[in-house]
Amino acid sequence: MPAIIYTNRLDHIVHLTPPGSVQAASEQFRKLGFHVIDGGTHADGLTANALVVFSDGVYLELISFTHPVSHYPPTSPSYHARTHHQWANKDPGWVAYSMLGAPGIKRPISERINSLAASAGLDLRYAPEVPGGRQRPDGVELKWEITAPERWAEKEGGMRLPFFCGDVTSRTLRVPTQPGSNTEHENGAHGIAHLRVIAPHSSFADVSRELTSVFIGEPPIVDSPTRHAWLLKVPGKANWHPRLILNEVDEANEAEKDFVRSNGAGLFEIGVRVGNGVSGSVQTPYGKVVWVPASS
Structure with missing residues (x-):
């Protein structure tokens, strides 16, 4: 019997702050009474994060770009990647929320959503799943797959729908709920x-x-x-x-x-x-x- 695929399992919520401010944001969240865990730099080197993990397995991702746009030579691939990043046009604050994805299933979540949206006559399409990842401060490499609405990177209206993050490596590596003190606030x-x-x-x-x-x-x-x-x-x-x-x-x-x-x-x-x-x-x-x- 095939496993039931849920698309409403909340995974994490993304909070964006200005470039280079992950540590400052972490301190601000600590002052609000949260326990904050250092995250690491993402695989593309463009962003870094810290985590606030809850006992229900959901977490807040405190994220910022590692450098402002001016750091990159205008004709470089890094400049193009930085200016076309999904958060590049976003104001600081709650910029996104993620549901838990399901890599490797026969019919990807993106296809399921797109089929229903088309049947409902909606101009909504999720892009095919793509790989992502980051390296933790302890050197452990994390891998996952992402699918998001094709209009996700737009300044207006790109944050009303969730994206999906599904673990290729173990989710316990990405979301450190152990030791138990990680989820005590x-x-x-x-x-x-x-x-x-x-x-x-x-x-x-x-x-x-x-x-x-x-x-x-x-x-x-x-x-x-x-x-x-x-x-x-x-x-x-x-x-x-x-x-x-x-x-x-x-x-x-x-x-x-x-x-x-x-x-x-x-x-x-x-x-x-x-x-x-x-x-x-x-x-x-x-x-x-x-x-x-x-x-x-």
Whole structure:
């Protein structure tokens, strides 16, 4: 019997900061009460990262370019790679979120999504899976496969849909949940409660239909005409399901309006599950985090 392929298993969330700022961003996240683990430099040498790992197996990736564009000779291959990187046109903040991929399956996830999107009459296409990787500070080489929407690198609208990251090497190498202290945080965080994507009224319905195709036909929970949600799975063990929430932009909220004007529909905030007694929200260097008590 073939294995069930899930496309709604949350893998990680990407937080971008300016070039060369991974260590500074790591310190800022530590001040918010997170335990931060050094990650390493990616295989192309263009980006470096650090990780915030939760006990449910999901993690935050704190990423920055290693150098600004001006570092590279204008006619060099490195300059072309840097200026055409998927994050090159993105503002700092929550730039992307990933679901767990499934390398080596007979019918790739990209093909499954594209077939459903075509059947629904949507202008949505995921690119074929491509290899990726990075080297950890301890020298261990990690390998994975990525598929993402073909419009992923666009300035506007490239961050409303997930990409997929599937491990070729063991996921335990990429996501170090052991020793257990790696997932212990001073702020009591133990998982993701929600991701909130916001969209203008003009594209809300289309984004909802696109997400339905990405989640292999799973329709949204309609909380209201301006708020749809999908239940997500996690890679590890947990007694909760994160929610992907799609909201129409709040026209009374200047921060949301500014975000949509700059980015189009995209990931605006994340909710982190913390111990009871902690609530409210905080600002990372460039993104919003909502504290969600475990009892909520």
